[in-house]
Amino acid sequence: QPKELVNPQKLYEMSGLAMVLKNVGIVEAYRILLSNRVNNATSEIQDVLGRFSSTILRKVIDRTVSLGPYSPNIMIDFVAIAKPWLDFQGIKAYNNLDYRKYFLGDQKK
Numbered sequence: 001q002p003k004e005l006v007n008p009q010k011l012y013e014m015s016g017l018a019m020v021l022k023n024v025g026i027v028e029a030y031r032i033l034l035s036n037r038v039n040n041a042t043s044e045i046q047d048v049l050g051r052f053s054s055t056i057l058r059k060v061i062d063r064t065v066s067l068g069p070y071s072p073n074i075m076i077d078f079v080a081i082a083k084p085w086l087d088f089q090g091i092k093a094y095n096n097l098d099y100r101k102y103f104l105g106d107q108k109k
Contacts, residue, residue: 008032017048022056025064026078027102034074042081049082054089057082061094068102075103 008024012032020029026045033041049057064078079099086094 009035012036017044018051021045021048021052021060023063025060025067026081027064027070027074027076028067030076030078031074042076045081046084049085050088052085054091057085057089058091058093061086061097065097065102069104070102072103075100078102 006023008020008028009032011023012020012029017029017033020032026049029045030041033044038044049060052060061078061082077099079094079097082094086092
């Protein structure tokens with residue numbers, strides 16, 4: 001994998017939402033969709049997550065977590081967005097993950 005992060009906006013324009021999710025995770029994908037004035041951003045993300053294999057879905061969650069902490073201005077429950085597909089794939093590893101701890105300003109563990 002490249003050491004330098006690809007510009008998420010350019011990635012979105014060139015390759016679409018699936019590639020953005022794989023490279024920069026759910027929170028950044030959500031931010032990109034909002035900045036592009038996409039309606040129903042969470043639904044769009046859920047639709048794409050539903051097309052991923054369990055391996056890719058895990059990578060998206062791991063990538064989302066690894067790129068935190070995020071600004072509280074874009075706080076989104078990325079675990080809840082992915083949950084239907086995590087459950088469908090039988091992935092339980094993220095059941096106790098608290099999305100709030102990945103946003104700056106939150107003092108909870």
